[in-house]
Amino acid sequence: MLIALCSAKGAPGVTTSGLALALCWPRPLVLAELDPAGGDVLAGYGRGEVSAGGLADLELAARRGGPARHLDAQLMRLDAEGRVRLLPGLADPAGARHVDWDRLATVLASVEGGAVDVVADCGRLHAEHFPLPAVRRAAAVVVVTGSTLRAVRAAARAIAELQAEKGRGGMLGALVVGAGEPYGEREIGEALGVPVVGSLPRDAKAAAVLSDGEPAGRLFAQSALLRAARAVAARLADSAAAQESRLTPPPAPVSAAEATVGGSRVR
Ligand SMILES: Nc1ncnc2c1ncn2[C@@H]1O[C@H](COP(=O)(O)OP(=O)(O)OP(=O)(O)O)[C@@H](O)[C@H]1O
Numbered sequence: 533m534l535i536a537l538c539s540a541k542g543a544p545g546v547t548t549s550g551l552a553l554a555l556c557w558p559r560p561l562v563l564a565e566l567d568p569a570g571g572d573v574l575a576g577y578g579r580g581e582v583s584a585g586g587l588a589d590l591e592l593a594a595r596r597g598g599p600a601r602h603l604d605a606q607l608m609r610l611d612a613e614g615r616v617r618l619l620p621g622l623a624d625p626a627g628a629r630h631v632d633w634d635r636l637a638t639v640l641a642s643v644e645g646g647a648v649d650v651v652a653d654c655g656r657l658h659a660e661h662f663p664l665p666a667v668r669r670a671a672a673v674v675v676v677t678g679s680t681l682r683a684v685r686a687a688a689r690a691i692a693e694l695q696a697e698k699g700r701g702g703m704l705g706a707l708v709v710g711a712g713e714p715y716g717e718r719e720i721g722e723a724l725g726v727p728v729v730g731s732l733p734r735d736a737k738a739a740a741v742l743s744d745g746e747p748a749g750r751l752f753a754q755s756a757l758l759r760a761a762r763a764v765a766a767r768l769a770d771s772a773a774a775q776e777s778r779l780t781p782p783p784a785p786v787s788a789a790e791a792t793v794g795g796s797r798v799r
């Protein structure tokens with residue numbers, strides 16, 4: 533199941549919010565950095581760690597014969613158990629024009645046969661080479677927005693554009709960073725005409741751990757940002773899964789002759 537995060541003009545925080553959600557995701561997850569402007573997680577949270585591969589190498593491998601077989605080799609662990617993994621984004625944004633977003637979105641929509649969810653950081657909606665196929669294939673598309681009038685207006689325009697896209701019918705929602713500064717979730721939801729999947733507080737200290745690799749410290753896991761991210765991740769994972777099952781056609785009915793266990797009929 534694929535969940536696409538993107539932003540409109542003037543709304544910082546997609547990468548930080550995506551990483552916070554990824555670290556709190558209730559199921560195994562890949563955070564895929566599809567922002568055509570380049571990936572930030574290794575330079576920030578990873579404190580300059582060098583990737584063994586990532587999106588650019590996956591693209592190269594795909595041209596030689598099918599990305600599904602190669603995806604695993606491009607992922608890096610974000611936690612000790614390897615439950616949360618990262619597909620590092622482009623080191624050089626010039627590579628964005630060569631990425632086959634269609635092919636990549638198809639692969640990311642069913643990692644390990646759907647057993648692994650994918651949250652994709654798609655960056656800004658109006659960026660050149662924006663990964664629109666990821667949005668079209670997603671079970672949920674979430675626009676990250678601030679709570680000022682300026683930010684909400686830009687988010688409303690982005691949502692109108694996304695609604696006009698002929699995707700597979702994924703749910704469209706908004707995630708508010710800094711709700712109540714000044715507008716709250718309810719007012720923003722009404723203005724946007726889509727559900728607000730939740731909000732993340734402004735928490736500069738915890739955000740800097742995620743965006744710039746500041747030392748996490750003992751209280752990071754209990755920070756306001758991570759506590760809120762846990763709640764949003766649980767809610768978003770549930771509603772996206774419900775949407776995914778509405779979109780996925782149910783399996784074909786099994787004929788009576790096939791529905792046997794140990795040679796005897798089930799019914
Ligand atoms: N919830 C938050 N509270 C406080 N600061 C935040 C929060 N989320 C993000 N920030 C800060 O905002 C800045 C930009 O964040 P981030 O890189 O996630 O934005 P972005 O939308 O991905 O930007 P870009 O368009 O460059 O990819 C960073 O300094 C980050 O620490």
Ligand SMILES: [Mg+2]
Pocket residue numbers: 546547548567572655
């Ligand atoms: Mg970003």
